[in-house]
Amino acid sequence: MVLESLGRKLEQAIRRMRRLPKIDKDAINALIQDLQRALLSSDVKVELVFEMTENIKKEGMNTELQRAKRKDFIIKLVHDELIDTLGGKPAPIRIKPGKKNVILLVGIQGSGKTTTVAKLAKYYQSKGLKVAVITTDTWRPGAYEQLQQLTDQIGIKCFGNPKEQSALKIAVNQTKKALNKGYDLLLVDTAGRHKEEKELMEEMQKIEKVLKPNEVMLVVDGTLGQQAYAQAEEFSKATNLGSIIVTKLDGTAKGGGALSACAATNASIRFIGTGEKIEDLELFNPTDFVGTLLGVPNIEGLIEKVQQAEATPDPEMVKRMLYGKFTLEDLYEQLKAFRKVGKFRNILSMMGGGNIPEALKEDAEKNIERWRVVLDSMTALEKENPKIIKKSRKHRISIGSGTDYSIINRMLDQYNQMKKMMKQFMQLRKKGKGIGAMPGMNKQMAQFMNRLGKDFKL
Ligand SMILES: Nc1nc2c(ncn2[C@@H]2O[C@H](COP(=O)(O)OP(=O)(O)O)[C@@H](O)[C@H]2O)c(=O)[nH]1
Ligand SMILES: [Mg+2]
16 A cells, blocks of 8 residues: 555554544544654655644534534545645546647656656556557667656567757657657656756756647656655646656655645646556545555545535534423524535434524624623623623623623523423423414424424423
8 A cells, every 4th residue: 555654654543543432632632643753754844744633623622513413524634624735626638539639747757757658658548548658768778768668568569769959849850750650648857857957947848838738747756755846846847747747656755745735736636656567557546545554445425425414403502402402502502504515414403494593693693703702701690591681791791802781692592492491392292282372383394393203202
């Protein structure tokens, strides 16, 4: 496996968390530490590691998710952060069969261009294209023979002219020749260049200009770790870089650094090189890659599970609400959920027909941030039992939160109305009466409440 040691460490961290009976602050901190250690040892940039883990920590601690689903949720967070770090998937290259298509490979000496040209030739040939390769490397002795040898193994035609000194002439003439022979995808190898070598960089720009490639791919040595960034930046300034191929990810401990560094540029990673052999090339897909790294094979399934859980009300809260025991914090959480698209499957949103929730919804949209401030100025006792909030307490809360009396009153009103509504519902249920008798209740809502009552065995 590519990035074996990083993968092993990440998987261990996840497994350790999964074994814990509950996910509290300490558990999240321990996970964060494990992740940081794993990523840093893979040469991922320190700032990036902290940014990633901060996000995981914040989201992991803040979420009001059901306890049972918290582990999955956190794995999803880790997964999402890693994918973010590895960049998105590049748009597919547009290759028109039967027409002129050119891919130009650039990069510094020894990064693996020539090897990768042969690998790509095999890859695209298997897609049904008529592939040929062209070498324009007039610098390295035996460059032509090297590519010829590689492509001979796989029955691919190699164009070039070892006697010609001008790389540009080779590019122009050999391309013409190959197209005349009916090849429709030409993979063009170039001489390795150091980013400081002006002459070589200019030669590359000229080749790009005359060949008008479908895409310029930069080949970067994965053993460079995070230093790959400077190289990718330099090349993206000099050419119209389309994508990046990170090579030698087999057996380097610094692969995480190289991948994240390349992803931080404007071009995304299209392939990775995973060995010296011609078949050691993989199309790079961040989602699959991270799934494998974390040892969570069916990451899509996990994501779906978490999304479902996020959209389903917490049974504890439902019970509290239906018994009229819900607190101001519960109200706040419910109202906050209103504002999240896709979270409408909670109790309040099901009450679309009722008058009270509509008003609540409007209030929530207008005032939710302020309600948060107000709540933060209340004691735990006040939040649990808002009845005790009389004039002097209100005064204190108003000053403490810098909020007008009217906002506090409105919040308490909404709370009381909500509570009353819940109480009515429970009384009707006890009497065995139809829920439709309740004010502000429509049929759909009544059906939902009845089902809820059954589900929660009330
Ligand atoms: N282990 C490993 N070696 C590679 C990979 N890609 C290229 N190499 C080796 O890197 C060295 C330089 O490759 P070459 O294609 O000549 O680089 P160029 O100078 O950019 O054309 C050769 O020994 C290759 O076998 C890879 O993905 N994994
Ligand atoms: Mg070469």
